[in-house]
Amino acid sequence: MRFVATLHVRPKSEVRDPQGEAVRAALRSLGLDVADVRTGKEIVVTFDAADDVAAREAVATMGSELLANPVVEDYTYDLKAPVA
């Protein structure tokens, strides 16, 4: 069965985000009253798995093995089951 998982990978809150610092400064230069910016990655994976359980296991592997670096990043995901 075909699934679509969207993984959101964000730097851990206590870890510094230089890109966020740069975007905040740039947005302020546009005259916007910006307090804070955090940047992260969003990865949309279209894949096949036997069933819902297998799909969740696959996404967990994607997150922990490759897409998020556990030392400096956390990840969440939402999984869209195939259209009935």
Add this chain to the structure above:
Amino acid sequence: MRFVATLHVRPKSEVRDPQGEAVRAALRSLGLDVADVRTGKEIVVTFDAADDVAAREAVATMGSELLANPVVEDYTYDLKAPVA
């Protein structure tokens, strides 16, 4: 008033996504049956604006002026109004 906007910046469908191609290859090497991968950026901006309308204008400026390059990217956003 304080708002939190989350902008999702994604490459246009017809444009290449070198990161997506690399991630797809890597996930397949982990033995996952992956058909397609699209990578994008997620930018969470905490900012102040007079009201909801001003907030939406601010986010539109962020997207079009800096965070997305219209030649190769589209962006969507969701806006969390301040907690009442």
Add this chain to the structure above:
Amino acid sequence: MVTGTMTAKPDLPREAGLTPFEAERVRALAGREPNPLEWAMFGAMWSEHCAYKHSRPLLRSLPSRGPRVAVGPGENAGAVDLGDGLLCVFKVESHNHPSAVEPNQGAATGVGGILRDVFAMGARPVALLNALFFGDPSEARTRRYVSGVVGGIGSYGNCVGIPDVAGHVSFEPCYAGNPLVNAMCVGLVRRERLRFANSARPGSAVYLVGSDTGRDGIAGASLLASFELGEGGEEHRPSVQVGNPFLEKLLMEATLELVERDAAEAIQDLGAAGLTCATSEVAARSRAGMRIDVETVPRRAQGMTPYEVMLSESQERMLVVARPGRERDVEDVFRRWELHGVRIGTVTDDGMLTVTSAGEVVATLEPRWLADDAPEYDVRAWAEAPDPAGGGAAEPTVRTEGAPLQKVGLELLELLACPAVASRRVLYRTYDQMVGTDTVLGPGADAGVLRMKGRRDGVAVCIDAQPRVAAIDPFVGAASAVAEALRNLVCVGATPLAITDCLNLGNPERPAGAWQLERTVAGVKAACEALGVPVVSGNVSLYNATRGRDIWPTAVIGAVGHLADVASHIPVTSGRRGDAVLLAGSAAVSLGASAYGARLGMHEGPVAIDLALEARLHRFVLAAHAAGLVRAAHDRSEGGLAVALAELALRDGVGMRVTLPAVR
């Protein structure tokens, strides 16, 4: 009355990383019980990483004087005189433990730190080099380390815009769980622009400039590098430092402009132990006091305690002491470079480092206690050579006697493809080697060569190590590393001026670790004396081990040489039909510690080095260069004679017909 803001901890000294003996010494110096923040400051400053407790007694024996030496060990970096008032500033540093925790950021912040050491002296960085040591590349974990570390070095150096011109990479099993990342930086400065950390005067304003202070690396580098990763490696994880190379570029330009305008009287970069180290070192070296208020320190996180502000190792920060009356100029330079620079205190004449928070004194210690009075441990007291296995093994049997020719050819191809010998181009291709348009010879050559615009002379730089030899005999390994670095310089026709060294070793508290440290320093000393080259700067990284197994003693040598005329290096195909191919130096043949042996699973002695012969060899090659007789010279290292010949032929696209000398 001094109050601590931390809740009382059962054993504060131990928590800060101090042994009971060291805690007693602290109490004796302070004449009272320090508060928790003060214990943490002592713990960071008396860590092995900052205080070199186990190596200082040995390092004093290294030769550090010479006609060309402008700045010797003890400063942010060493310097040699290139003539006409131009100095070459350089140093190598290790960032091993942070790179084991997070390879990309660990290596990137290692580059950031060594760059700041050089421009803190007022010198403009002109070249970066690195020496990397990994486990077996067939393991997935090693490949992750390699891509993380190389990616980190490239992303940082390329963004700041400093060319990477030379390097060394070793793949040996002992580094599998503990990779080594040594970064070297070379800079240039006019003598009158040289800046130190020892000229702060009472009354002068103290500024902290650069990135906001966060909780990253809380006592990270100083604590991390003072314990084996194996012991509770987990809870060290969160103290990861993240670098911002863009901010580093602004900080570099601002610092160099302050020096140009002569608006700063003392400059110090913030590295291990953060603000605690910078303030205590500037105060101690200037024989002055300093008063700072942590509330003025710009912060990135909310609710940070004075403890966290004083121990944070956030990257890209400098301490700048303004010349009296030049405060506005200093602040203008910060603004121009869009940097956040804040006055955090004043130099005083009461001989005390006093830290206040919202008007309340939270720490007051003599700077000297922190910067200079850490105990020293002479490892010779318990050094002990490991059992016979450490000695030279029996003569390895050479099984290839009279092997058919094509088999030898096949073996050469396999040797050229093995990790110890294979080209590193796939790695250095991801570094910018040409920014600055001064790179005459880059990675792949025997040494990097830089021209200096407006001058005819040039500078040659290289970085080398011999871990396979040192694993058998640490003395010979260290001496061979020095010899190989200088050999690479003379191959490009450069006269060696001085070296910087980074000694990466295991746990010095164990007899074998202590012996290896003592023999390694002795090897560097012997080679420097025999080859007439001083050590002007350096670094020691101890406790490199995984689950109790030490890495091989790894002396990394960075060398700088001088070329009278760089134009003679116009890159043309050097080999021409009919040119003679000569082997100079020792024709002795031994498979000891060879890459060839490694492929067959052999890793035994004997290993030896004839330093007198080495010195004569260097003089010979330089004389031949000076007489214009040499088209190309290449040194025989990993892979031996066959590989050296093959590399030269490949590089210059020529063939060679060679008859081997009689084997002795």
Add this chain to the structure above:
Amino acid sequence: MKVALLRYPGTWSERDFQHAFSLVPGVETEIVWHEDAGDLARFDAAIVPGGFSYGDYVRAGAIARLSPATKSLCRFAEEGRPVLGSCNGFQILCEAGLLPGALLRNAGLEYRCDWVHVRVESDRTPWTRGLGGQVLRMPIGHGEGQWVADAETVAMVEAEGRVVFRYTDERGAATLEANPNGSVANIAGVRSAAGNVVGLMPHPERCVEALLGGTDGYRVLANLLPEPVGTGPALYMER
């Protein structure tokens, strides 16, 4: 002939361009800090040098686009005066809308520092006059150099002869192996409709002296002079 070398926070090859132009007789250069670039009228040409402006955060050149210097650069370009953007400069010119397309991360995601060959596809620009069809050898050093655009733009750029440089082998053939970053149709540089604005990923300022491995960059920079000059100085020239 007075040339402005724009400098944004994070730019680093303005000094390399200054040195390169010092070897071209009759050309004077001035490094212009981005905050002081309000009026470029006194200059005859402008260079947007390489570097990591604003750390290349978000996208290479994305933040530099917002700087006041970029707005006055657009005015300068609209007046028809010669503008050359190399590497980060090319990215900034695309972000600013002065040139078509965009620069994505290299295929394979790795930063590449190498020598490449490029064929001059259009000589209707101040920078490539007299060089049409020639194969130049120049260095590249970038991580985001993959030029892309939508199908219509690619077709237009090719049809109107607005491709200025194309990655090729040493004989001038635009092969797959010669493409270092995956750019569409091996495109290494394009020009504006009027032709006065040119952007390219390679670094001409890094190859103006034989000492550093090549002089083909000299022929691009020296093209600013009234009559085109031959090959660059064979040896390093003391200034």
